Amino acid sequence: MAKKPGKKGGGCLKGCLVFVGVIILLALGISTFVGQEWNRSDEAVLKGYQAPPEVADFAEKTGMNEKGKANLYRGEPVFLQGQVFKDTCLSKGFQGELAGGCMLSGPVKSRFGLPIAATRIYLLQIDDPEFIDHKYTTAAHEMLHIVYKRLDSKDRKRIDDLVEKEIAKRPDDKNITARVEAMKRLKKNYQDELHSQFGTVYGDLSPELEEHYKEYFSDRGKLLAIVERDGMTKRMRRQDELAQELSELNGKLTTMQGQLNSYKSSGDESGFNSLAPQFNRMVNQYNTRAAEVRQINSEMVQFYQYIDPDYKPPQERSQ
Numbered sequence: 001m002a003k004k005p006g007k008k009g010g011g012c013l014k015g016c017l018v019f020v021g022v023i024i025l026l027a028l029g030i031s032t033f034v035g036q037e038w039n040r041s042d043e044a045v046l047k048g049y050q051a052p053p054e055v056a057d058f059a060e061k062t063g064m065n066e067k068g069k070a071n072l073y074r075g076e077p078v079f080l081q082g083q084v085f086k087d088t089c090l091s092k093g094f095q096g097e098l099a100g101g102c103m104l105s106g107p108v109k110s111r112f113g114l115p116i117a118a119t120r121i122y123l124l125q126i127d128d129p130e131f132i133d134h135k136y137t138t139a140a141h142e143m144l145h146i147v148y149k150r151l152d153s154k155d156r157k158r159i160d161d162l163v164e165k166e167i168a169k170r171p172d173d174k175n176i177t178a179r180v181e182a183m184k185r186l187k188k189n190y191q192d193e194l195h196s197q198f199g200t201v202y203g204d205l206s207p208e209l210e211e212h213y214k215e216y217f218s219d220r221g222k223l224l225a226i227v228e229r230d231g232m233t234k235r236m237r238r239q240d241e242l243a244q245e246l247s248e249l250n251g252k253l254t255t256m257q258g259q260l261n262s263y264k265s266s267g268d269e270s271g272f273n274s275l276a277p278q279f280n281r282m283v284n285q286y287n288t289r290a291a292e293v294r295q296i297n298s299e300m301v302q303f304y305q306y307i308d309p310d311y312k313p314p315q316e317r318s319q
Protein backbone atom coordinates (compact mmCIF):
# COMPACT_ATOMS: atom_id res chain seq x y z
CA MET A 1 0.00 0.00 0.00
CA ALA A 2 1.33 3.46 -0.89
CA LYS A 3 2.48 5.61 1.97
CA LYS A 4 0.54 8.74 2.59
CA PRO A 5 2.40 11.84 1.47
CA GLY A 6 4.01 13.91 4.15
CA LYS A 7 4.81 11.12 6.61
CA LYS A 8 8.51 11.12 5.86
CA GLY A 9 8.69 14.87 6.32
CA GLY A 10 6.85 14.62 9.60
CA GLY A 11 9.24 11.99 10.83
CA CYS A 12 12.23 14.16 9.90
CA LEU A 13 10.70 17.12 11.65
CA LYS A 14 10.28 15.06 14.78
CA GLY A 15 13.85 13.80 14.56
CA CYS A 16 15.21 17.30 13.97
CA LEU A 17 13.31 18.61 16.97
CA VAL A 18 14.75 15.86 19.13
CA PHE A 19 18.25 16.70 17.86
CA VAL A 20 17.76 20.42 18.51
CA GLY A 21 16.44 19.55 21.94
CA VAL A 22 19.58 17.61 22.74
CA ILE A 23 21.72 20.59 21.68
CA ILE A 24 19.67 22.94 23.83
CA LEU A 25 19.92 20.63 26.84
CA LEU A 26 23.66 20.27 26.29
CA ALA A 27 24.03 24.05 26.08
CA LEU A 28 21.98 24.47 29.25
CA GLY A 29 24.11 21.86 30.93
CA ILE A 30 27.31 23.67 29.99
CA SER A 31 25.80 26.98 31.07
CA THR A 32 24.84 25.44 34.42
CA PHE A 33 28.33 24.01 34.77
CA VAL A 34 29.85 27.43 34.11
CA GLY A 35 27.62 28.90 36.79
CA GLN A 36 28.71 26.18 39.18
CA GLU A 37 32.37 26.94 38.43
CA TRP A 38 31.84 30.61 39.34
CA ASN A 39 29.33 30.15 42.14
CA ARG A 40 30.50 26.96 43.81
CA SER A 41 30.70 27.11 47.58
CA ASP A 42 33.99 27.99 49.20
CA GLU A 43 34.15 24.47 50.62
CA ALA A 44 33.79 22.94 47.16
CA VAL A 45 36.48 25.20 45.71
CA LEU A 46 38.94 24.49 48.53
CA LYS A 47 38.29 20.76 48.23
CA GLY A 48 38.37 20.59 44.44
CA TYR A 49 41.33 22.85 43.59
CA GLN A 50 44.86 21.64 44.19
CA ALA A 51 46.76 24.89 44.60
CA PRO A 52 50.28 24.88 43.11
CA PRO A 53 52.90 25.69 45.77
CA GLU A 54 53.41 29.26 44.54
CA VAL A 55 49.66 30.01 44.61
CA ALA A 56 49.28 28.51 48.09
CA ASP A 57 52.28 30.61 49.14
CA PHE A 58 50.50 33.76 47.94
CA ALA A 59 47.45 32.97 50.04
CA GLU A 60 49.49 32.18 53.15
CA LYS A 61 51.92 35.10 53.06
CA THR A 62 49.26 37.74 52.33
CA GLY A 63 47.19 36.67 55.34
CA MET A 64 44.15 35.34 53.47
CA ASN A 65 41.62 33.29 55.41
CA GLU A 66 39.71 30.34 53.93
CA LYS A 67 37.20 32.61 52.21
CA GLY A 68 39.97 34.68 50.66
CA LYS A 69 41.80 31.56 49.51
CA ALA A 70 38.63 30.20 47.91
CA ASN A 71 38.19 33.38 45.87
CA LEU A 72 41.83 33.37 44.79
CA TYR A 73 41.58 29.71 43.81
CA ARG A 74 38.42 30.34 41.77
CA GLY A 75 40.63 32.32 39.39
CA GLU A 76 43.11 29.40 39.14
CA PRO A 77 46.07 31.81 38.74
CA VAL A 78 48.26 31.32 35.68
CA PHE A 79 51.82 32.70 35.49
CA LEU A 80 52.98 34.29 32.24
CA GLN A 81 56.36 35.59 31.06
CA GLY A 82 56.82 39.11 29.65
CA GLN A 83 55.79 38.80 25.98
CA VAL A 84 52.94 36.38 26.66
CA PHE A 85 51.78 38.56 29.54
CA LYS A 86 51.85 41.58 27.26
CA ASP A 87 49.81 39.80 24.59
CA THR A 88 47.32 38.47 27.14
CA CYS A 89 46.81 41.46 29.44
CA LEU A 90 48.12 44.69 27.92
CA SER A 91 46.40 44.09 24.59
CA LYS A 92 43.09 44.04 26.48
CA GLY A 93 43.56 47.58 27.77
CA PHE A 94 44.55 46.64 31.32
CA GLN A 95 46.99 48.81 33.23
CA GLY A 96 49.44 45.93 33.50
CA GLU A 97 52.42 48.20 34.04
CA LEU A 98 50.87 49.08 37.40
CA ALA A 99 49.24 45.85 38.48
CA GLY A 100 51.43 43.14 36.98
CA GLY A 101 48.31 41.05 36.45
CA CYS A 102 44.83 40.92 35.00
CA MET A 103 41.65 38.90 35.21
CA LEU A 104 39.97 37.78 31.99
CA SER A 105 36.99 35.69 30.99
CA GLY A 106 37.18 33.38 28.03
CA PRO A 107 37.00 29.78 26.82
CA VAL A 108 39.03 27.19 28.70
CA LYS A 109 38.84 23.41 28.91
CA SER A 110 36.67 22.10 31.71
CA ARG A 111 37.60 19.11 33.80
CA PHE A 112 35.52 17.08 31.32
CA GLY A 113 37.53 18.35 28.35
CA LEU A 114 34.72 20.60 27.08
CA PRO A 115 35.32 24.27 26.26
CA ILE A 116 33.56 26.50 28.77
CA ALA A 117 33.60 30.18 29.66
CA ALA A 118 35.63 30.83 32.78
CA THR A 119 37.42 33.61 34.59
CA ARG A 120 41.15 33.31 35.08
CA ILE A 121 43.76 35.36 36.93
CA TYR A 122 46.93 35.99 34.94
CA LEU A 123 50.06 37.08 36.81
CA LEU A 124 53.38 38.31 35.54
CA GLN A 125 56.16 35.87 36.39
CA ILE A 126 58.75 37.89 38.31
CA ASP A 127 61.90 36.28 39.69
CA ASP A 128 63.99 39.42 40.27
CA PRO A 129 64.51 39.67 44.08
CA GLU A 130 64.12 43.44 43.84
CA PHE A 131 60.58 43.19 42.47
CA ILE A 132 59.40 39.70 43.44
CA ASP A 133 57.17 40.96 46.27
CA HIS A 134 54.98 42.65 43.67
CA LYS A 135 53.52 39.24 42.76
CA TYR A 136 51.97 38.99 46.23
CA THR A 137 50.24 42.36 46.08
CA THR A 138 49.04 41.59 42.56
CA ALA A 139 47.57 38.22 43.56
CA ALA A 140 45.66 39.86 46.43
CA HIS A 141 44.51 42.66 44.12
CA GLU A 142 43.09 40.20 41.59
CA MET A 143 41.48 38.07 44.30
CA LEU A 144 39.54 41.12 45.45
CA HIS A 145 38.31 41.67 41.89
CA ILE A 146 36.70 38.23 42.08
CA VAL A 147 35.19 39.13 45.46
CA TYR A 148 33.70 42.30 43.99
CA LYS A 149 32.25 40.58 40.93
CA ARG A 150 30.55 37.94 43.08
CA LEU A 151 28.78 40.47 45.31
CA ASP A 152 25.02 40.66 44.92
CA SER A 153 23.51 44.00 43.90
CA LYS A 154 22.72 45.05 47.49
CA ASP A 155 26.22 44.33 48.82
CA ARG A 156 27.84 45.88 45.75
CA LYS A 157 25.90 49.10 46.31
CA ARG A 158 27.04 49.15 49.94
CA ILE A 159 30.69 48.57 48.98
CA ASP A 160 30.53 51.16 46.19
CA ASP A 161 29.33 53.74 48.74
CA LEU A 162 32.19 52.88 51.11
CA VAL A 163 34.70 53.11 48.25
CA GLU A 164 33.36 56.52 47.21
CA LYS A 165 33.79 57.77 50.79
CA GLU A 166 37.40 56.56 50.81
CA ILE A 167 38.08 58.33 47.53
CA ALA A 168 36.58 61.55 48.92
CA LYS A 169 38.90 61.32 51.97
CA ARG A 170 41.95 61.46 49.68
CA PRO A 171 41.50 64.35 47.22
CA ASP A 172 45.26 64.90 46.96
CA ASP A 173 46.22 61.24 46.41
CA LYS A 174 47.41 61.25 42.80
CA ASN A 175 47.54 57.46 42.61
CA ILE A 176 43.82 57.28 43.32
CA THR A 177 42.80 60.11 41.00
CA ALA A 178 44.96 58.65 38.23
CA ARG A 179 43.34 55.22 38.60
CA VAL A 180 39.84 56.67 38.59
CA GLU A 181 40.58 58.71 35.47
CA ALA A 182 42.23 55.73 33.72
CA MET A 183 39.30 53.42 34.44
CA LYS A 184 36.80 56.02 33.25
CA ARG A 185 38.84 56.47 30.08
CA LEU A 186 38.76 52.71 29.50
CA LYS A 187 35.02 52.70 30.31
CA LYS A 188 35.61 50.30 33.19
CA ASN A 189 34.19 50.22 36.72
CA TYR A 190 36.48 52.35 38.87
CA GLN A 191 34.74 51.27 42.10
CA ASP A 192 35.79 47.69 41.30
CA GLU A 193 39.39 48.83 40.73
CA LEU A 194 39.54 50.99 43.88
CA HIS A 195 37.95 48.21 45.94
CA SER A 196 40.99 46.08 45.06
CA GLN A 197 43.43 48.95 45.49
CA PHE A 198 42.22 50.01 48.93
CA GLY A 199 42.17 46.42 50.18
CA THR A 200 45.66 45.76 48.91
CA VAL A 201 47.83 48.76 49.77
CA TYR A 202 45.95 51.07 52.19
CA GLY A 203 45.97 50.64 55.95
CA ASP A 204 44.03 53.70 57.16
CA LEU A 205 40.55 52.64 56.04
CA SER A 206 37.12 53.29 57.51
CA PRO A 207 36.02 50.69 60.12
CA GLU A 208 33.20 49.58 57.81
CA LEU A 209 35.49 48.92 54.85
CA GLU A 210 38.10 47.29 57.08
CA GLU A 211 35.40 44.98 58.41
CA HIS A 212 34.55 44.01 54.83
CA TYR A 213 38.15 43.03 54.06
CA LYS A 214 38.29 40.97 57.28
CA GLU A 215 35.91 38.58 55.58
CA TYR A 216 38.80 37.59 53.29
CA PHE A 217 41.94 38.27 55.34
CA SER A 218 42.66 36.86 58.76
CA ASP A 219 45.70 39.18 58.99
CA ARG A 220 45.79 41.90 56.34
CA GLY A 221 48.81 43.31 58.14
CA LYS A 222 50.92 40.62 56.45
CA LEU A 223 49.91 42.00 53.08
CA LEU A 224 50.55 45.61 54.09
CA ALA A 225 54.03 44.63 55.33
CA ILE A 226 54.78 43.16 51.90
CA VAL A 227 53.58 46.37 50.28
CA GLU A 228 56.03 48.36 52.40
CA ARG A 229 59.01 46.38 51.12
CA ASP A 230 57.72 45.87 47.55
CA GLY A 231 60.47 47.28 45.31
CA MET A 232 58.07 48.74 42.77
CA THR A 233 55.69 50.26 45.33
CA LYS A 234 58.60 51.83 47.25
CA ARG A 235 59.91 53.39 44.06
CA MET A 236 56.51 54.73 43.06
CA ARG A 237 56.03 56.18 46.53
CA ARG A 238 59.46 57.83 46.39
CA GLN A 239 58.69 59.20 42.93
CA ASP A 240 55.62 60.93 44.35
CA GLU A 241 57.62 62.35 47.27
CA LEU A 242 60.36 63.64 44.98
CA ALA A 243 57.84 65.18 42.59
CA GLN A 244 56.35 67.15 45.49
CA GLU A 245 59.78 68.21 46.79
CA LEU A 246 60.97 69.30 43.34
CA SER A 247 57.81 71.28 42.78
CA GLU A 248 58.29 73.15 46.07
CA LEU A 249 61.99 73.75 45.41
CA ASN A 250 61.24 74.98 41.91
CA GLY A 251 58.76 77.51 43.27
CA LYS A 252 61.27 78.80 45.83
CA LEU A 253 64.10 78.96 43.28
CA THR A 254 61.90 80.89 40.85
CA THR A 255 61.12 83.45 43.56
CA MET A 256 64.75 83.72 44.64
CA GLN A 257 65.93 84.06 41.04
CA GLY A 258 63.59 87.02 40.67
CA GLN A 259 65.04 88.61 43.80
CA LEU A 260 68.61 88.05 42.58
CA ASN A 261 67.76 89.63 39.22
CA SER A 262 66.23 92.59 41.02
CA TYR A 263 69.33 93.05 43.22
CA LYS A 264 71.57 92.81 40.17
CA SER A 265 69.59 95.31 38.08
CA SER A 266 69.45 97.79 40.97
CA GLY A 267 73.13 97.41 41.76
CA ASP A 268 72.42 96.05 45.26
CA GLU A 269 75.60 93.99 45.58
CA SER A 270 75.14 93.38 49.31
CA GLY A 271 71.63 91.95 48.83
CA PHE A 272 72.81 89.83 45.92
CA ASN A 273 75.78 88.40 47.81
CA SER A 274 73.69 87.60 50.89
CA LEU A 275 71.09 85.64 48.91
CA ALA A 276 73.33 83.92 46.35
CA PRO A 277 74.77 81.23 48.72
CA GLN A 278 71.28 80.18 49.82
CA PHE A 279 70.18 80.03 46.19
CA ASN A 280 73.17 77.88 45.26
CA ARG A 281 72.53 75.47 48.14
CA MET A 282 68.94 75.11 47.01
CA VAL A 283 70.06 74.50 43.41
CA ASN A 284 72.27 71.69 44.70
CA GLN A 285 69.32 70.22 46.63
CA TYR A 286 67.21 70.38 43.47
CA ASN A 287 69.91 68.71 41.35
CA THR A 288 70.41 65.95 43.94
CA ARG A 289 66.70 65.11 43.95
CA ALA A 290 66.51 65.31 40.16
CA ALA A 291 69.40 62.82 39.94
CA GLU A 292 67.51 60.47 42.31
CA VAL A 293 64.44 60.73 40.06
CA ARG A 294 66.52 59.73 37.06
CA GLN A 295 67.99 56.77 38.97
CA ILE A 296 64.55 55.54 40.04
CA ASN A 297 63.22 55.98 36.52
CA SER A 298 66.03 53.83 35.14
CA GLU A 299 65.24 51.11 37.72
CA MET A 300 61.53 51.26 36.86
CA VAL A 301 62.39 50.74 33.20
CA GLN A 302 63.79 47.35 34.17
CA PHE A 303 60.45 46.42 35.77
CA TYR A 304 58.44 47.68 32.80
CA GLN A 305 60.57 45.55 30.50
CA TYR A 306 59.59 42.43 32.42
CA ILE A 307 56.01 43.23 31.41
CA ASP A 308 56.71 44.51 27.92
CA PRO A 309 60.04 43.43 26.39
CA ASP A 310 59.61 46.18 23.79
CA TYR A 311 59.14 48.96 26.35
CA LYS A 312 61.16 52.12 25.68
CA PRO A 313 61.39 54.91 28.25
CA PRO A 314 60.10 58.31 27.17
CA GLN A 315 62.80 60.67 25.95
CA GLU A 316 63.78 63.30 28.48
CA ARG A 317 63.34 66.85 27.40
CA SER A 318 66.55 68.72 26.74
CA GLN A 319 67.48 71.24 29.42
